[in-house]
Amino acid sequence: MIRTFLAMLLALSLGAVVPAEARTQSHSPKSHSVAAPKASKAVLGVKRDANGKIARSSSAKNAFKKQQPCPANGNSKGACPGFVIDHIKPLKRGGADAPSNMQWQTKEAAKTKDKVE
Numbered sequence: 001m002i003r004t005f006l007a008m009l010l011a012l013s014l015g016a017v018v019p020a021e022a023r024t025q026s027h028s029p030k031s032h033s034v035a036a037p038k039a040s041k042a043v044l045g046v047k048r049d050a051n052g053k054i055a056r057s058s059s060a061k062n063a064f065k066k067q068q069p070c071p072a073n074g075n076s077k078g079a080c081p082g083f084v085i086d087h088i089k090p091l092k093r094g095g096a097d098a099p100s101n102m103q104w105q106t107k108e109a110a111k112t113k114d115k116v117e
Contacts, residue, residue: 046092054091057098061085064099071104084110090117 047055062077070080086105089095105113 056091060097060099061102064102067099068102068104080104082107086110086113092117 049055064085065076069076070083072081072083083104084107085102087095087097088101088103091097095101
C-alpha cells in the first residue's frame, strides 16, 4: 500500500496522469482517494522582500527603461501612464529579472495575464 502511494505521488509530481481507479483503490473497509499535492506559491530559491513578494532589481528595471522608453510618453525615467513592466517569463517560474526578459504591457493586459499565471 505504501509503495503504491509513493509511486502515485512520484507520478503526480512529475505531471503524469494517474487513472481514477488507481487513485481510489481500497485497502481497508473505507475507500480513500489520493489527491495531488497543492502547488506552493513560494518557489524555492526565489528572493523575497519583507512582505513576501518576489524581490525585483531596480537597476534591471532602469536599464530596461533606457533600452525601451515608455510607449505612452517616450520617457526613459519616471512613471509610464497606462503601462507596466512585465516579465515575459515570470520570476516565479524561473524567469530572469533582466531587461532581456522584460516588456511594456498595458495595465489591462497585465491584469488578464496575471489571472492565468
